[in-house]
Amino acid sequence: MNFQDWLRADRLPHIYCTGCGNGTVINCTLNAVNQMGWTPEETVFVSGIGCSSRAPGYIITDSLHTTHGRAIPFATGVKLARPDLHVVVFTGDGDLAAIGGNHFIHGCRRNIDLTVICMNNYIYGMTGGQGSPCTPLGAYSTTTPYGCDEAPFDLASLAVAAGANYVSRWTSYHVQELTRAVKAGLETPGFSLIEAVVQCPTGYGRRNKLREAQDMIAWMRDHAVLLKKWRRMDEEGVPHDPATFPVGEFVRRNLPAMGVPK
């Protein structure tokens, strides 16, 4: 199979805006799934609510597009009842970290054998660009019109602390790295989080001087710091530019996991 064979052709065109980064993440994910040699019959995609969560509707496998924030417990039910199925969750920063925050940390703690791909666009895209728990300090959104004054969540570090077996963060600029990370997540038994920072020119970029899709892709290229370098800076006491963020593999380990097929 080619990764494009996983797409549900009769559902196209999709609902994503021009310049949206979600399609890149879907392509990377399907590429990784395809490289695993899995069949659509044994693979299930689950999602919550939001732009990212529309992804399973464009994939030919069995798929569960659920309620806002609850994708992980729905997926947990599927996985525990049928551990032989491969269960992949698409979610977003609002879905995962705000309304679904409790399920997120408990999914990590249980280390349930899911691969969770979070498209972090820094805002609520589906409802038109409101601030999310991942909106950077100072950034503008429709509900932070004077600049966001709340600190954002670091999703990758949160997942590491909560017990996930595999965690990495990349962006829609880092297509090869992201694909490899998703594949590593699919291969690792237990809970995997792949955080993919994506551009949302419509809801985020145009309010933050990143109006064109390529503006934000360039911004991600310029502000993503490889984790190795980030940690070296920490060791050397070199301060981080507050606009930068680390990318790379945060953890890959083999803690006891749930729902792993025997």
Next chain:
Amino acid sequence: MQGNTACAEGALAAGCRFYGGYPITPSTEIAEHMARKMPKIGGVFAQMEDELASIASVIGASWTGARAMTATSGPGFSLMMENIGYAVMTETPCVIVDVQRGGPSTGQPTRAAQGDMMQCRFGSHGDMSIIAVSPASVQEMYELTAKAFNLADRYRVPTFVMADEIIGHMRERIAVPDSVEVVPRRPLEKGTLPFAPGEDNVPGFPAFGHGYGVHVTGLTHDDRGYPSSTDPRVHERLVRRLVGKVEGANREIADYEVTNPDAEVVFISYGAPSRSVAQAIRDLDDERVGHLRLKVVWPFPDFALAAFKNARVFLVPELNLGQMVREAARHTAVPVVPISEIGGELHTPRRLITMAEGYL
């Protein structure tokens, strides 16, 4: 056997192999029993992080074809409402046990009530119909829980076991049958659209992992399961079917007992108060006093009221300030009178006898 244990045993006998729950008084013994039993029979017990996750895990498990259930009480029941609507919209069979306690809010965790009867019917947003049973004994905790799985699978709708603290914590001797009737979910015929109504408005079930490639969404969807959330005709056709498949089968689903069908004064009851009514009827020993005892509460069997041709008044004892009494009243021209009891104790037979005598 305790009522809650009987509930769990009835579920297991019916083939329930997934339990997702969160501890809450007075339902916790159901979870504890499932935690002991499920691993021994190859089933799954999942203690989730809250009730939103409990019902979500149950729905997820159900889509693999498993018979799945959860149990809770008022506060947890309130938390489940959104995903119950999701189960209605996606036609996911599941069983939800509510061992009712006094509310609102935290209320009386260890005291019985029937305050969630309207919530199970109307608690989630949007138009919908569901099925609910209400056991009045430990024996019925076993039997009606088992039956709830058949109803849920037959009509692809969340089915509620609306118990209460008295029945849940009561201990009675019960007869455990060698086996219970299990009517399995009808699978979707290959080549058929997954949400096409079929002749009885209930589509066959396309379980995950069998190559159906079904897309399940809580959005308004067409027969393929694809979102179509702005076309008024698609929405109306879908929601009318979801309601119609239950309401249209009211007579088929109905389950009730009638005492003294020619009576003039008729008690209508469900759940624990039925026991007080039964005692009052025995003590009165008067054919002019009758009893309609509902085992299936929703859909409400409106036609059962008309069968009491000589009825001059219906008396409805409930452990709330009047819920099912309103449903009864809208189906008959005969006066319908509530007999409310809240605080956690049952109506005394004496009180019911006095009420009945007042109308004789």
